[in-house]
Amino acid sequence: MSFLGIDLGTGSLKLAIIDDEGREQCATSVAYAIDTPRPGWAEIDPQVWWRALCEAASRFPDAQRGAVRAVGFSGQMHGVVLSDAQGKAVRPAMLWPDTRALPLLDAWPAPQPNPVAPGMAGPLLRWVAQHEPQSMHAARWALQPKDWLRFRLGGTIETDPSDACATALADPSGAWDNALLERLGLPRDWFAPLAASYAACGTLSAEAANALGLRAGIVLATGAGDTPCAALGSGLANDGDALLTTGTGGQILVLATDEPDAAPGLHRYRAATDHWYRMAAMQNVGVALEAVRGWLSYEWNDAYRDAFEFEAAPGLTFLPYLTGERTPWLNPAARGGWLGLALGTSRGAMMRAAFEGVAFSLRAGLDAIRQSGARVPALRLAGGGSVDARWRQLLADALQVELHAVDCPNAAARGAAMLGGIAVGHWNAGDLAALAPAATRVAGPRDETELAARYARFIDLYGRVEPWFASPSA
Incomplete structure (x- = not known):
C-alpha cells in the first residue's frame, strides 16, 4: 500500500x-x-x-x-x-x-x-x-x-x-x-x-x-x-516547531497550538492539521537568485563557485525585491538592485551580494517573528533552493540560527501524500509526530561581525530607498 x-x-x-x-x-x-x-x-x-x-x-x-x-x-x-x-x-x-x-x-x-x-x-x-x-x-x-x-x-x-x-x-x-x-x-x-x-x-x-x-x-x-504541506512533510507536529522553506519565494513558519495574535507583517494561518502557524512570507528567494544568475550569464555551479570563493566586496549591497515584498515591509511596489557597484566589481562579487541580499531578506522576516514573541533558535530546512553547503552556512550566519536539514527532498509532496493516508484511515493525527523524517544539523551561526554590519547596512539602505518606490502607503 x-x-x-x-x-x-x-x-x-x-x-x-x-x-x-x-x-x-x-x-x-x-x-x-x-x-x-x-x-x-x-x-x-x-x-x-x-x-x-x-x-x-x-x-x-x-x-x-x-x-x-x-x-x-x-x-x-x-x-x-x-x-x-x-x-x-x-x-x-x-x-x-x-x-x-x-x-x-x-x-x-x-x-x-x-x-x-x-x-x-x-x-x-x-x-x-x-x-x-x-x-x-x-x-x-x-x-x-x-x-x-x-x-x-x-x-x-x-x-x-x-x-x-x-x-x-x-x-x-x-x-x-x-x-x-x-x-x-x-x-x-x-x-x-x-x-x-x-x-x-x-x-x-x-x-x-x-x-x-x-x-x-x-x-x-x-x-x-x-x-502547510511542507511543514507536515518536514515533521512539524508540536507547538514551537519551526521551518524555513526556500523555493521561488521563502517562508519561515512557527507551529502553534492556538491561534497566534496578530502582528505587523506576519500571517497567521491554519495548518494542514488542527494547528495554526505564524508565518513570515518573503517573495524573492529563488526568483531573485535565478534572475541574477541569468543577468550575469552564469551556470549554477559557476555561480556558487565564484560567489563563495572570495570575500564579499566591501560596500556592495543587493536588494532582492524584484517582485515587491511582503514580510516585513508589506510593499508590493518595492524594487531591487545593487548599490555600491564600482568599475572593478566582478561578476562573482555581484553574485555573492545577491546571495547575501536574499539571506538578509529572510533575516528581516525572521526578525519580525522574533519581535512577535516567538523564540526561534533552530529551523528545520526544506526546499530545493537550500542544498548547497556554502549557502546553508551563509543562511545560518545571517539568520543566527541552527539549521537542521530534513531528510525529505520533497517535503510538500510528502505532506500531501500523508494527507491521503489519513483520508483513507491508514493514519490519524496522533501518528504524525512519529512519522517525522530525520533531520541533520548542517550549519550553525558563527560570530560574523562583518556580516552583521552588512545586514545593518541592508536594512538602512532599504529604508533610504523605499521613498523612491510607489509605496501604497504614500
Whole structure:
C-alpha cells in the first residue's frame, strides 16, 4: 500500500509516492514557465498543470502506480482559477506573483487579520470584476490551484481552511467572509465549501485514472496549501516547531497550538492539521537568485563557485525585491538592485551580494517573528533552493540560527501524500509526530561581525530607498 502526493508549485509540479510507513519510494517533477503577457502579470494555462501531471506520472513504474491507494494535494497558495461548471478554465489562472491588482488594495483597509497582497485571490478577482465582465459571466467556480486540479481528477468541489484563509476573502479560520464578498461584487456561490485538509474529497475518475496509470476509484484527499504541506512533510507536529522553506519565494513558519495574535507583517494561518502557524512570507528567494544568475550569464555551479570563493566586496549591497515584498515591509511596489557597484566589481562579487541580499531578506522576516514573541533558535530546512553547503552556512550566519536539514527532498509532496493516508484511515493525527523524517544539523551561526554590519547596512539602505518606490502607503 502506498500514497501519492501531488505538489502543484509555481514553477514545477512534483510527485512523490510514500509507503505505509511514510517513507518516500520515488519522486519526480516537471517544470513549466509562468506567462507574463503584460508587465506585472503572472498567469498560466491550467492545462499546462494537467500535462505536467500526466508526464510526471508516466515516469513512475507501473508497479509503483498500481500500489497507490489514495492521493493528496499540495498547492501554490493565493492565486485563483476561474472555471466553468465542468472545470474548464474560462481564462488563464492568475498566480501569487501577479501585481496587476495593486491599485485595488483599498478594499482591504488596515487593520486586516492578515496582510493582503495583490497576488491573492481577493484582489485578483476584484480586478476581474472590473476589467473582464465576460470572465465573470462565464465562471461558475473561483478555485485555488490545487482544488482545480483535484476537481479535474474527479474530486468534489471543496477547499480547505489552509488555502481559504490565504485568499484575503476569509477570516483566519478559513470561513468565507460573506459581507466582504458582497461588497466586492463577487458571487458567494463561486467559493467552495470547507473541508478538512485530510478529509476524503471524492475519488479518482476512470478518465483521470487512465491518463495517470492509477486505479480508478481511489480516494482523493482535500489537500492543503504548499507551505502547510511542507511543514507536515518536514515533521512539524508540536507547538514551537519551526521551518524555513526556500523555493521561488521563502517562508519561515512557527507551529502553534492556538491561534497566534496578530502582528505587523506576519500571517497567521491554519495548518494542514488542527494547528495554526505564524508565518513570515518573503517573495524573492529563488526568483531573485535565478534572475541574477541569468543577468550575469552564469551556470549554477559557476555561480556558487565564484560567489563563495572570495570575500564579499566591501560596500556592495543587493536588494532582492524584484517582485515587491511582503514580510516585513508589506510593499508590493518595492524594487531591487545593487548599490555600491564600482568599475572593478566582478561578476562573482555581484553574485555573492545577491546571495547575501536574499539571506538578509529572510533575516528581516525572521526578525519580525522574533519581535512577535516567538523564540526561534533552530529551523528545520526544506526546499530545493537550500542544498548547497556554502549557502546553508551563509543562511545560518545571517539568520543566527541552527539549521537542521530534513531528510525529505520533497517535503510538500510528502505532506500531501500523508494527507491521503489519513483520508483513507491508514493514519490519524496522533501518528504524525512519529512519522517525522530525520533531520541533520548542517550549519550553525558563527560570530560574523562583518556580516552583521552588512545586514545593518541592508536594512538602512532599504529604508533610504523605499521613498523612491510607489509605496501604497504614500
